[in-house]
Amino acid sequence: MKIAGFLLLLSGWVLVLTAVVLLPAGGARSAFVLAGMAVEVLGLALAFWSHRILYRSRE
């Protein structure tokens, strides 16, 4: 589960880089950068959640 979270983090970063490289300045670039950030937030949430599940189950 945590690996999936890290894959989402990397995917979000690639989305941000792609937006910077491919899109011209303007709203579309900003929107895609923010979308990349949103994917990263999802990945972070998944990583936090999997850690919590792991340690709660051990206790």
Add this chain to the structure above:
Amino acid sequence: MTLELSESGAVFVLLSILLIPLAIAGLALIHTGLGRSRNAGHMMMSCLCVVGVAAGTYFICGFAWQGVSGGTAHIARLGGRDWNWLAAQPAFFRGVEMNGSPASLTVWMQMLSVVLAAFIPLGSAAERWRLGPLCASAALLAGVTYPVFAHWVWGGGWLAQLGVSYGLGHGFVDAGGSATIQTVGGLTALAMAWIMGPRRGKYTSEGMPTAIPGHHAVFVLFGCLMAWAGWLGLNSAGAALFTGMAPRRAVLVALNTTLAAGSAALMTVLVTRVRFGKPDASLAANGWVAGLAASSAGCAFVPPAAAALIGLIAGLLVPFAIETLELRLSIDDPGGAISVHAIGGIWGILALGLFERFPAPVLNTADDPARLTSLSGAGQGLAQVIGVATLIGFVLPLTYGLNWLLNRWLPHRVSQEGERQGLDMHELGAGAYPDFMTHTDEFFQR
């Protein structure tokens, strides 16, 4: 663009850098004071070892990969533009004349900065991190994670070039290290807390956290004062070396740094007073350092009122972040390193995009004629967001992956018996306070 410094400018930067060890010593005191007495000697010993390992690794290969702005680098061509990924300097500082040149001052400041960054994970992994693995982890940070990201920001890398290449303000700006030092260290602290898990006895069988108070409030609060002096040097030297700030603007840097730290601590005092009935000293100390961490990115480019606001918000974020991590996310961070350095640092990076007032082009964009007439900083916020996305999307997986692999080969965590006994006796064979053996095992369930 390469930086040029006058004789007086070089002396100013050198004196500023000489203050930075106070920040390092301050963090060491804070980490030690926030831990239990049975681990105090081990923590200070760990700090000394980390200084040696991080500085040595940076000397061997770290600087070669970080480099200086305008130095040789590996460049890829993407989308019709140059992307500067990694420095290509010789190892062992070869090629840098140690004569007070900007490059030599950068080397000296960076060696101290990497030590500061390597100290931060000690806070989150305190009381359960073995000495050998923590030295190996510091080497990974100083040899790989830090130099790569610092090159992108301070070595003329692609984040610094976002302004020139893509018209995003002045590119990613981080004058004093909110990103390169604080957030890189804070995210490594998060990775270590994930890898090692909570201390034994921290959570009950129902999953409720128990309070494990630190052993020396005076260490913690005096460490804050030392860190303040160190941060004045860190922010002043960083702003001069990495953004080209004129030395006379150090007045603004000093004011902003002090206002941010002070307002952050006061806000944390207020929040804890309202929530718990009395101000909490350890949380106030965390708020103070979070204010310092948040002040760094924009220390030379925001007005004093904005610096105070940045500090107030950092001081508001810290107690809630610490509570959320401990209570809801089962993350045991004895020193509050994740909340203070990662969250405080990220807030500082974003705050620069919100409050920036650039008086002149910074070093990143000084070669771009368009910037000389257009100083609106348009796109600066987006550049800062891209920097944060890189920290969370690249640096966090990298530092987690490296430390996870290290853990397979050299386990980070001390044995259960070692943790019960305390790391002083278990790893060093002697306690920090042999005349005052007063601790009990109240935090261990039998």
